[in-house]
Amino acid sequence: MNRLAAILASGDSTRRQRVMLAALLVFVVAMPFLLQSNRWLTLFTMVLMYVVLASGLNIVVGFTGLLDLGYVAFYAIGGYFTAVIMVQLVRNAWGIELDSVWWLVWVNLLMGGVVAALAGAVLGYPTLRLRGDYLAIMTLGFHEIIRIVANNWVGLTRGPSGISGIPKPSVFGFDFNTAFRFYYLALALAILSLFVISRMVRSRIGRAWTAIREDEVAAEAMGIHTSRYKLLAYAAGGFFAGVMGAFLGHYLNFIHPSNFRLMESIMVLSLVVLGGMGNIAGPVVGAVIWMTLLEWLRDFQFVQDHPEVRGMAMGLVLVTLMVFRPQGLMGSRRVALEMRPATEHESQQEREEVADVRRA
Amino acid sequence: MSGAPDAAVSAGPILEIEALTKSFGGLVAVNSIGLTVHRDEIVGLIGPNGAGKTTLFNVITGVYTPTSGRVLFDGREIGGHRPSKITSMGIARTFQNIRLFGEMTALENVMVGRHCRTKTGLMGVVARTPGSLREERGVRSRSVELLEYVGLKGSVSELARNLPYGSQRRLEIARALATDPKLLFLDEPAAGMNPQESQELVGLVRRIRDSGLTVVLIEHDMRVVMGICDTVFVLDHGEKISEGTPAVVRADPRVVEAYLGKSA
Numbered sequence: 001m002n003r004l005a006a007i008l009a010s011g012d013s014t015r016r017q018r019v020m021l022a023a024l025l026v027f028v029v030a031m032p033f034l035l036q037s038n039r040w041l042t043l044f045t046m047v048l049m050y051v052v053l054a055s056g057l058n059i060v061v062g063f064t065g066l067l068d069l070g071y072v073a074f075y076a077i078g079g080y081f082t083a084v085i086m087v088q089l090v091r092n093a094w095g096i097e098l099d100s101v102w103w104l105v106w107v108n109l110l111m112g113g114v115v116a117a118l119a120g121a122v123l124g125y126p127t128l129r130l131r132g133d134y135l136a137i138m139t140l141g142f143h144e145i146i147r148i149v150a151n152n153w154v155g156l157t158r159g160p161s162g163i164s165g166i167p168k169p170s171v172f173g174f175d176f177n178t179a180f181r182f183y184y185l186a187l188a189l190a191i192l193s194l195f196v197i198s199r200m201v202r203s204r205i206g207r208a209w210t211a212i213r214e215d216e217v218a219a220e221a222m223g224i225h226t227s228r229y230k231l232l233a234y235a236a237g238g239f240f241a242g243v244m245g246a247f248l249g250h251y252l253n254f255i256h257p258s259n260f261r262l263m264e265s266i267m268v269l270s271l272v273v274l275g276g277m278g279n280i281a282g283p284v285v286g287a288v289i290w291m292t293l294l295e296w297l298r299d300f301q302f303v304q305d306h307p308e309v310r311g312m313a314m315g316l317v318l319v320t321l322m323v324f325r326p327q328g329l330m331g332s333r334r335v336a337l338e339m340r341p342a343t344e345h346e347s348q349q350e351r352e353e354v355a356d357v358r359r360a
Numbered sequence: 361m362s363g364a365p366d367a368a369v370s371a372g373p374i375l376e377i378e379a380l381t382k383s384f385g386g387l388v389a390v391n392s393i394g395l396t397v398h399r400d401e402i403v404g405l406i407g408p409n410g411a412g413k414t415t416l417f418n419v420i421t422g423v424y425t426p427t428s429g430r431v432l433f434d435g436r437e438i439g440g441h442r443p444s445k446i447t448s449m450g451i452a453r454t455f456q457n458i459r460l461f462g463e464m465t466a467l468e469n470v471m472v473g474r475h476c477r478t479k480t481g482l483m484g485v486v487a488r489t490p491g492s493l494r495e496e497r498g499v500r501s502r503s504v505e506l507l508e509y510v511g512l513k514g515s516v517s518e519l520a521r522n523l524p525y526g527s528q529r530r531l532e533i534a535r536a537l538a539t540d541p542k543l544l545f546l547d548e549p550a551a552g553m554n555p556q557e558s559q560e561l562v563g564l565v566r567r568i569r570d571s572g573l574t575v576v577l578i579e580h581d582m583r584v585v586m587g588i589c590d591t592v593f594v595l596d597h598g599e600k601i602s603e604g605t606p607a608v609v610r611a612d613p614r615v616v617e618a619y620l621g622k623s624a
Contacts, residue, residue, distance in 0.1 A: 196486050203485040203492075204471075204478055204499070207464075211472045214461035221421060221455075223447035223476025223539050232482075278463075 028187060032180050040295075041179045045251070047291045048186040049244050052193045054271040054283030056240030061269065062277030063201055064233040065213025066127075067136040069265055070143030074238040076150060076260035077119050078112035078245025083163040083255040084156060085111075091165070098167045105169045109189075109246045116242025117235040124234035128227050131216075143265055151257045162256030166249045182251060189247060193240055198280045200236065209233055210278070270318060276328025285330050290314075372435055374399045374543055374574050375420070380429035380439075382412075382419050389415040391598040392429065397543070397591075402569050403576045404585040404606070407595035408618055413578045414456055416595070417545055421453050422446040433543065448476040452541035454532040456548045456578070462521035466512055466531050469520050470503035473538025503538060510534040510564060526557040533564065544568065546577040550584045562588050586610070594618065 035041050057071045085108055090096050123142050127135050150157045157163065169176045169185065176185050200206055208229045211219035220226045249255045275286025297303045297310050321328070375397040382390040390412045397403050405413050418424045420431055422443035431439040438446050452473075461469050478499060484492040507516055510530040515523055520531060529549055536544060546565070550558040558581055565588055569575050579585045585592060586606040594602040594609055596618040602609050609615055 199486050199488065200482070204475055204480055204496070205482065205485055207468060207472050208475055210464060210468075211461050211475075214463055215459045217423070218455065218459035218461065219472070220443045221423075221447060221453055221459075222473050222535065223444050224472070225442070225444045 025191075032183055038179045041183050043291065043295050045179065045183045045186045047287050048183075048190040049247065049251075050268065050271060050287040050291060051190050051284050052240050052244050053268045054275070054287050055194060055197050055280070056237045056244075057268050058272050058277060058279075058283045059197065059201070059209070059240075060233050060237040061272055062279065062282065063206060063213060064209040064230060066230065066233065067132065068139045068234075068237070069136050069262075069269065070139035070141070070146075071237065071241060071268055072260050072262075072265040073123070073143045073146040074116040074120055074241035075245040075248070075264070076146050076257075077116045077238075078242030078247075079249045079255045079259065080150060080157055080163075080245070081112045081115050081242070082108040082246040082249045083166050086167060086249075087163050087165050088156070088158075098165075102167070102170045102172075105167060105250055106171075109169075109243055109250075112246030113239040113243035116245065117239035119242075120234035120236075120238025121231045124231045128230060140262075143262060147257055147260055147262075150260065157257075160257065162254055163249075164254045166253045166255065168253065169250050186247070186251075189243065193243070194280065194284070197236075197240070201280065205229070205232070213278070270314065273328060274318065274321060276330035279328070279330050282328050282330040286328070289329070290317075293317075373397060374434060375576075376430075376432040377420070378430040378432070380416070380419060380431060381427045382415055382424055383427050388598050390419060393595070393598075393600050395593055395600060395603065397574060397576060399574055400569060400572065401574055401590040402565060402588050403574070404589035404592040405576060405578045405595065406580070406582075406585055406592060406609075407601075410597075411595040411618075412598040413595055414547060415598075417453065417547055417578065420446075421451060421545060444476065447539050447541075450540070450542040451545065452536035452539045452543075453545040454529070454536055454547055454549060456551070458525075458528050458532060460520040460528055460531060460535070463519060465517050465519055466507060466523065466534075467500070467503055467516045469531055470506050470534050470538045471499050473506075473535040474499040474502060475539075477538075477540055503534075506534040506537055507531075509537070509567075511560070526553055529553065529561070530564070533568075537568070541573065543574045543576065546575065546579075548578050548580065550579055550581045553581075558584055 031044065032041055035044075053071070053075065057068065060066050060068045060071070082105075086098060086104065090101060090104065091098055127138050130138055151159055153159070154161075176182055201209070208219065208224045211222065211224060212226055212229060212233075216226055248259065252259075271286035271290055272283050273286070274290055275284065276282030294310055294314070297313060303309050373396045377393060377395050379392045379394055380390060381388065381392050393412075393416065405416070407413055415424065419426050419439070422438070422441050422445065426439045429439070430437060433446075433449060433451060436449070438449060438451075441449075461472060464472070478495050480489075480492040480495055483489075504513075504516065507513055510533055512523075512527055512530055512534065515527060515531075520528065523531060529551075533544075533546070533549065549565070550561050553561060562584055565575055565577070577585075577589075589606055591603065592606050592609045593600055594612070594615050596614075601614045601618060602612040604612075
């Protein structure tokens with residue numbers, strides 16, 4: 001114990017981080033045993049899903065600096081992918097009993113991610129020349145396209161009726177059918193995702209992304225194929241959203257267009273901004289604090305009488321944060337996105353670039 | 361010329377530009393310029409504001425596509441390639457208005473420069489294969505070396521945006537050198553430097569040349585240009601009006617006219 005205290009007090013930041021990470025791990029694994037009710041267990045399962053979503057979006061927005069307002073489109077693609085395959089194709093069209101193909105659920109978790117990653121690269125392609133506000137508007141459009149297709153292509157997605165009957169995951173007869181079991185499944189996915197994301201961003205690939213965020217022209221001049229790395233960022237972000245979308249389908253046994261409203265995209269983006277962009281811990285902290293707060297607010301009679309107050313609280317927190325701590329709760333570095341006032345030097349550069357484009 | 365044993369192999373000029381034109385709509389920024397840069401030289405590119413120097417840089421380094429004409433690097437046509445491709449072929453540059461990655465440390469800035477000389481892919485990164493770890497160690501040690509080389513040893517973990525102006529200019533040079541160039545373009549490297557800093561810069565540019573690189577620089581500080589350049593090209597209104605040794609160029613009446621206007 002003394003040794004532990006010594007490590008925590010010492011200046012060795014990587015060892016201190018490891019100890020704290022281990023403590024956190026013990027805590028999240030032990031949590032279900034400490035909680036009294038399924039209500040909070042279900043909530044924390046949702047929190048874990050949003051941790052992954054926000055961390056995936058953080059690759060695009062935080063590390064690569066591409067403002068994406070349509071991220072939930074990839075969440076929808078993952079969800080509908082597994083719903084269509086399992087229910088529409090395997091059960092309804094081929095008449096195969098879903099229990100006999102339990103392994104397909106696990107394949108679909110992965111494939112939902114892969115399909116969403118491909119969609120990310122494809123949808124990203126036409127945005128390569130866009131930046132800032134224009135990019136944001138275009139991603140917003142993509143989100144609407146996916147949502148409207150989900151709502152209207154009744155033959156494929158059953159439109160507003162949604163697709164029900166998506167099976168629960170199971171392994172050799174062990175069913176993930178309780179809140180308790182689902183929590184651990186979500187936890188495993190979240191830990192795996194964070195592990196992969198943190199390795200990606202702390203590598204030459206992550207450096208290339210950050211360089212693009214900081215100065216795209218200079219990044220290209222330093223030998224980074226910026227188009228390729230932007231597409232890779234969209235694909236990587238899309239992948240994690242796709243996996244979570246498929247997970248959502250198997251968790252709820254039901255997929256519906258209203259799972260993927262624009263408000264979801266804004267919510268996920270808010271988690272990233274709240275926690276701190278361009279930082280691994282940021283989206284995690286953002287998701288935990290924010291969603292716990294929203295759930296806790298429900299306990300108040302006043303909030304029960306006026307449910308719209310929860311949305312207002314979200315806005316209030318975000319505005320306060322932007323004023324007092326624009327880098328987010330965990331942001332140690334000030335991340336340049338389109339959300340902060342430009343410095344004189346930058347606006348000068350921007351003007352020159354615009355002039356260049358007009359001349360060319 | 362160095363007279364090294366392999367001089368015959370790489371005897372040709374490192375950069376040849378033939379009748380290069382770049383126009384933006386009606387504005388001809390670079391008008392049919394031809395010039396040749398020889399190996400192991402320090403070449404100056406001077407001219408009044410708006411002469412087309414930076415545009416010429418931008419065409420050669422791939423930021424703009426040439427309207428017409430050819431750019432031959434090491435005998436290979438590079439006009440129209442993307443900047444990242446040209447960089448990986450061996451041309452590096454700095455920018456007139458410093459473009460560092462402000463929120464990254466000095467070391468990370470230089471490490472980005474190593475990008476095109478490394479190749480670990482997504483799988484290697486996630487699995488942290490022995491090869492990828494070795495590569496990453498190599499990138500780090502080479503980058504530290506380069507920071508030392510330009511005199512920024514003490515600023516390794518400093519954020520680039522927090523560095524003083526002169527150090528930012530030197531960091532840009534270190535980052536460019538990290539791409540292992542054969543030809544280095546410096547766009548006004550001494551701009552905003554005090555006399556002592558520009559003296560140090562002159563020393564640095566000489567050392568870079570002596571290590572086997574060819575350097576082309578745009579510069580307004582005539583003491584710098586005249587002090588280190590082997591050859592100087594003078595541009596005015598998008599055209600080359602003079603070339604030669606600093607002494608020849610200085611005595612050229614067209615150059616004097618371009619800078620001071622026609623005498624009565």
